[in-house]
Amino acid sequence: MSSPLTFDIKRYAINDGPGIRIVIFLKGCNLNCAWCHNPESISGKQERMYAQSKCIRCGTCVVACPEKAISLTPEGIETDPEACKICGNCAEVCPTTAIELSGKPLSVNEIINEIKKERIFMEQSAGGVTFSGGEPLMHSKFLIELLDECGKLGIHRAVDTAGLASTEVLLEVAQRTDLFLFDLKMADPERHRNWTGVSNEKILENLKVLAENGAKIIIRIPLIGGVNDDELNLIETAKFVSGLSGEKKEVNLLPYHKIAQPKYQKLGKANDFRILNEPTQESQQQAIAIFQQYGLKASIGG
């Protein structure tokens, strides 16, 4: 089986599940959220990232490029996207790591070895591993293998998902997952399609089934000013979450921060951030209050 790409491994992660965790970020997503914090996670292919602030204009990459796609500019370099084959030669020689290739085909073994490095911290803090993305369920076979290996090691497993997958796959994964961090963007299917490119019908159905099957779930909601922090959406979301079977789910609200812009620049992707706003303190408090009305424990961060 060829490995999917891993684009980041974060150690001492303290906001992605209980305890101290290691987070494995797999590349590739079936949603395309306008506010995505990790734009390099969306494509499942390797991507070339360039940070002009780190570039010293040494020209090493210009020489190394077999396609002659790179040229020096007064500010840094310019790459012809037509000519660039993303071979990675430039990233390999760049002395400052201004050019990086996002995504490495790490094997299950390689990832497990990284996870093992953090065992003592997980054990001391009742932490574990969190598989995130992208959408980790897109690589279900690979993910299941990883989950099984972690299971053998007695490591607590969390899967951070937006929930868009076949229900069968999801349940297969659920048998090996101790905790789901289930992202809910918004309640209305049309609005969901507008902002993420897909409808949420399957997502909501999956969440319901997951809850019915007794999976432990924390609901995570990115709170974006002017996108999903309106009363109507929050009430609808709260209603849905509160109607899920089993124990009342914990809700983590993740306020949007205008932080990913440089990553978009690095990828050479355009994104209009003007339409996205950080939620106000009031709207954050209002959101918490709405969830409370539906008997749900909501908090900022997670």
Add this chain to the structure above:
Amino acid sequence: MFEKIISHVETPERSAHSEGNFYSKTNTSAGPGMNERIQKLRKLSVETEPSLSIERALHETAFYKENFGKMSTPVLRAANFLDHCRKKEIYLGEGELIVGERGPKPKCVPTFPELTCHSVDDLNVLNTRELQRYTISQKDIDTYSREVIPYWAGKTQRERIFSHVPEEWRLAYEAGMFTEFMEQRAPGHTALDGKIYQKGMLDFKHEIAANLDSLDYLNDPLATDKAEEWKAMDISCDAVILFAERHAEKAEELAATESNPERKAELLKIAEICRWVPANAPRNFWEAIQMYWFVHLGTITELNGWDAMNPGHFDQHLAPFYSSGIADGTLTRDQAKELISCFWIKVNNHPAPPKVGITARESGTYNDFTNINIGGIKSDGSDGTSDVSYLMLEVTEELHILQPGCSVHISSKTPDQFLHAATRVIRQGHGYPSVFNPDVYVLELLRQGKSLQDAREGGCSGCIEVGAFGKEAYLLTGYLNVPKILEVTLNNGINPVTGIRVGPETGNPETFESYDELYAAFLKQLHYVVDLKMRVSNYIDRMFAKYAPAPFLSVVTEDCISRGKDYYDGGPRYNTSYIQCCGLGTITDSLASLKKHVFEDRKFGLNRLLKAVSGNFEGEEVMRQTIMNRTPFFGNDDEYADSIAVQVYNDLVDAIDGKPNIKPGGKYHLNMLSTTCHVYFGKVMGATPNGRLAGKSISDGTSPSHGADTHGPSAVIKSLTKFDQVRSGGTLLNQRFLPSLLKKEEDIRKLGHLVRSYFTLGGHHIQFNIVDTATLLAAQACPSDYKDLMVRMAGYSDYFNDMNADLQQEVIERTENNGF
């Protein structure tokens, strides 16, 4: 089902945003502190500018003029101490409960001309420099120049030392290969055990008298020496008793005219206490603190030992007095807290004595490193935390003053509740308490040959150095500039900064064909410089034994009385000389760079790299960037770099550990402390093969090089526990955290888990800097120095360095809004 489980923990839950507002500022409040008394005392202590007092020097000079040569050295020293205690100005401040100052008033520091005599120039510099200023009047400078300086010319300890050191030592010293602690101050690092809470000075005097009585003058060749030492110890006990009695008199005098009946009663109580301790063992909590304080003042007035003095496991010593006071109703929790606060402020009243010579020009620190050990384990191995431990943390948090620096000691038996209380104080971002691991340092002490009980009664004093409290002279002899040794190796024994030879010829590096050859040459240089340093440290050690014995310190240090030997002369039960090795991160990264790029990948030839290094990488930015970004560096849980660190560490241990010092049974050990010396060591060095530029600081303690660790704190911890820390006498790990990583109560708990993890893996010490806006601004100005600075957002994290200026600004503003 319970709606909510009510718990009665002593550290009440509080939301993270209330952190930083731990005292309620009212219009009448003069600053932090539990009540008006503490607020006023603290304010006075914090706001008083440090000054110099020439009183001690004048007394001493007059005494030496009259008595030098008339008595044996120990007796001369003790009589000099007694004379000063008889004459010195006594200070008893308004509202004080714990009394006694080394100088005539708070923050007023005496000089010790017998060790190093400040010149007029020195005094002028101290009086006018911008940082760490000590004020002194022109009149006092004139008096000093007339009365003190002429007498000591040629007679100080410093001159004695420098007139005898070999030329090769002087060259290496001047090159900054190492420093010498003992040239400026008396060897220190003294922490006490519990004996002064069981015995008073009168008891010690009895012991001394019994020893004198049983002396075998006919058969014991050392009988006369012992007799003189005992006489001196006896006199020094009298000195401290007299010092206390003069405070009793002062208190009575003040009481006679005091109109406030409450204060009058306090003053009379103080008089009663000062007549009881230190002559007798303390009977209650208040007396126990005052007892220690008089002993503390005695030792730092007699001489100016490094790292002032340290009560050791103060909470454990006070705990029995606290419990009995609470039980019989003579003490309340608030009274105890007030007394601890008074004591804390007393320590803060005592800045370090300023240095002389070139170092007077450099800014140093006011901190005299009194490091109070809180928590830990008892001598029977059981958990040492008590109510007093929590009280001390509370006081530390509330007062947030420079001194005392306190440390918490977290063994596997320490309850999480205490660790959590401590991490909350850490959260305040004052840099303390630092955190120590008794499970490891007890092993370190056992390995050095201490008994199990003595090891458990031991702990850490000064910064991170481990010792058997109350039973050991563990002298820091100086810092070793390990990266400089590599620099000299790469120049065949020549210091490239000056062109002067400071080490043996170990081969022209251009002829080295393998990394092993290079490393072997480095080892030769290492052994040469360590042996050179030891030779002179041993000599200096003897100078102190001969000319500057410390009879009072000897009284309170175990076995000095029974052996009839001074603290500096092998009197203590254990005698250790430490060499502090600096720059493990810099040397490891430099070696990794050489190994990988030159000898393995052959990316650049050794010649070219050496040329680039000697040219401070000018015109070689591509090479420098390649090295900095493409070399496995220490602190990332990377086997390549970490195995080099392990090798260097083991070779340092082999070069230093176990070599005899000149005291009976005494040995050299190493620790990995750098204090601020890594900055000085960096200044005397050119660029290094890890891409560090000339003059920049080398890495501190056992921490990774600045910005070299890019995989977070857990990876750093893994790297640091690959070498066996038990073989050292202490390691030092600095970790920098943004306050946003510790926003929630849960985050603070996770910090505790991180500590537990480090200690489970065998870590000795860790300390946290919770960085503020100032640091963020500095990070903005010089990003490459702050590569490891991590910023966490909800559900998303990134390195500060990777964010553009606008976002950084955003974070800076947000952070400030949150009140950090």
